[in-house]
Amino acid sequence: MTYLNYSQDLLKEKDAYWTAKEIQQQPACWDKVLSNLIQVQPSIDAFLKPILAKPNLRIIFTGAGTSAFVGESIAPAVCAKLGKRVEAIATTDLVSNPHDYFQSDIPTLLVSFARSGNSPESVASVDYADSLVKECYQLAITCNEEGELYKRCSGTNKFALLMPPETNDISFAMTSSFSSMMLSALYVFCPVENFKLQFEKSMAATESLITRYDQIIKTVANKKYERVIYLGSGIFKGLAREGALKLLELTDGVAVSSFDSPLGFRHGPKAIVNDKTLVILFISNHPLTRKYDLDLLTELTGDSEVGEIIVVDAKASEEHTGFECLFLSGMENAEDIFLLFPYIVCVQMYGFEHALAINNTPDNPSSSGTINRVVQGVNIYAL
Template sequence: MNYLNFSAEKLVQMDGYWTAKEISQQPECWLATLKLLEQQQQQIEAFLQPLLSKPDIRIIFTGAGTSAFIGQCVAPIAMHELGKRIEAIPTTDLVSNPSEYFQANVPTLLVSFARSGNSPESVAAMDYGDQLVDECYQLAITCNGQGELAKRCNGENKLAILMPEHTNDRSFAMTSSFSSMLLSAIYLFCPTQNFQAGLSEAVVATTKLLENQIGPLSTLAEKKFNRVVYLGSGTFKGLAQESALKLLELTDGKIMATFDSPLGFRHGPKAMINSETLIIVYISNNPLTRQYDLDLVNEIQSDNEAGHVLTLRADSIPMIPQQNEIVLDNMANQQDRFLLFPFIACAQLFGFFSALSLNNKPDNPSASGTVNRVVKGVNIHAL
């Protein structure tokens, strides 16, 4: 079986088999995840609907690392769709400063995202929530049915939603686990009448991207930029953060990557641009937002200081040269929430090929072994 234009044998030799497979399998994972959610619809609604009907309910999306960025992507959309108080707070903040984030007298739904469900902060955040909040509800969205989060979400006021088994990535970097949990969060907290149609178009667009953009993205990775900036507005800012982390992880920090919003980038961070800098901009389909996105793209191109500017978008614009854009098929009329899926696949591809360009091992990128698939060395202290 081939993945990302490599044979399985070659990928094993490069220590990149699982990363390549798990990037490639995502369209299939998304359809399987949707089917699973539909099968559990009655149980999910019985748990969520009474909570969402509470006028003062507070919803916290949480997770560590990549899992935290799911909440960063979803919170802006969910807050608009549900009209509720919704916040994305990483477990790494909740655990170190629980008294500053949890509010005892505010009914709270803690939504925890986790690939393994065994990260110490994920378990501790759940425990602290139960201890500090008078009326605390727990929802775990996880890829591992044997993990601690899944086991602990079996009682009263708790529910675990398990992703399809093959989303529990075996590689170091979270790829299909991230996007499948992201899909679940959008399905549950960002209701839309056209969800199935939007996802179908995202599946088609991502499948074509995985077929057609391997060459261009591997060529771009071979240029070995030493700085990469991901920029996105609204839901895409969280995605930019995940994209930057993916590149840092897969290249073992040999390429420095960061993120910002297009408007925020002007306020100081723009100083990092030089001829060795690649800037990747996620262009929104929202008519207002895209004007701000394109203003910055035009400004950076006029400055002529960046090594390269790449825009990801759902339609082509004549002012942007073809070599500076990746255009998704049939997505021009879709909501930004569905652009998240092909956009992240693009970032994962670039991270994978960047690792290969530096002779790094995608499945086990940390040469020192000091960065692990499930974090180690965290001491959880009693309240």
């Protein structure tokens, strides 16, 4: 059995086995997640429908690090779908400034994402919300049945949605956990006609991407770009942030990464671009948004300053010349929420390959040992 076109023996030698396996296994994980969601849907509906019916409901998506970026990636889509106040606020913000973010008199559904559910901020956010919001509801979407968050969200006004066990990544970096929690949240909060059928196209496109473009991604990663910029509009901006973090984590900070929206990038951040810079650009399928994405692409190629560009897109276009293009077969007419999944696997693969290119160990990337799988050393104080 090989993962990302590497033998298991070689991956173990490079301390990269679990990261490679957990990236490649995602389509299979998603199939299990979806089957589980369909099975438990009556219980989810019984909990959520009365809450979502409240006209002044506030929904907060939260988590720490990668888990926070699940919320950032889906909040715009959920807001548009539900027509409600939907915000993505990291637990690291909620815990340090709870009185700035929680509003006592506004009914609030706090949706917590967590791989382990043992991060101090994850637990504290649940407790702070209960203390500060008069009408508070809690939904935990987590990968660890033994985690503190899962245990805390099984009482009154609370619901815990558990992912399949293989999504609780063993590797340092969150991969299967991120995408599986994102899938669960979209299924719950963005009901789309024929969701399963449409998502099956996402799975097929991801499997195709892994086998079709692994060598291209490896070739670019082996150039060891010093700066990597991830760009995406709307829901893809949160995904770009996760891509930037994944590279920082897996390369132990050797590769400097950043993120932005294509329009926002022009307003100063573009100064980072030089011939040692790689830009990874997510292209939207929405006809209006797509125009802005392609405009920046035209500008970057016209400037002739950037070292290289990788475009991830579901549609062929005449603008796609002179740089690497990763096309997603069968996704030309897909809603953007279904592009999130193959897009994130693309950048996970890039981070993995860049780590190997600089001889870092993806499964345990922190050479100093000061960055941990579950954050340590955080003090939680009473309100």
